[in-house]
Amino acid sequence: MNKRLIDYQPMDLAQPAELVAAIRKRRGGKFINLDRMLLHSVPIAEGWNHYIGAIRNQLSLDPKLRELGMCGVAVLNGAEYEFIHHAPPFKEAGGTQEQVEALRLLGQATFPKHLFNSIEQDAAELTLQMTRNIQVHPELMKRLHTELGNTAVVELVSVIAAYNMVSRFLIALDVTPEDH
Known part of the structure; x- marks a missing residue:
């Protein structure tokens, strides 16, 4: 070891x-x-x-969308530590165990979008685009803006950006779950 x-x-x-x-x-x-x-x-x-x-x-953003973004970033970047810490709050905010398991497939062709409502699907897609491509399709941003408004879009983008920073820190410094 x-x-x-x-x-x-x-x-x-x-x-x-x-x-x-x-x-x-x-x-x-x-x-x-x-x-x-x-x-x-x-x-x-x-x-x-x-x-x-x-x-x-302190955000006004729906906590379920916040934690969905955090869990999605964790999966996409391979930051298991981050996922372990954010799956429980995702469930506390209304997510299901089935959705937690589905989030582990984000970015794969087998991602079961049908388990999420349309705004959650768009939040997952935003997470994917921001994390993998950095640039976001304008149509996706328009849909999110129409559904969420200025503040929530800024907050959701900020959550995803911040947790990309978190995952990179965790991985580079080999931060492991507390039971290890």
């Missing part, structure tokens, strides 16, 4: 106290391995906690 290039910060890390407290508060009192890796750089951890905290907790 390969040794991790950069070890996680300790679970009982106490400094910088204000940042550690803010991260623990957002996480319900604990750290996850992502936090423990981020804390090697205080400016990155501070910015991440603020920005991703806003993405996770």
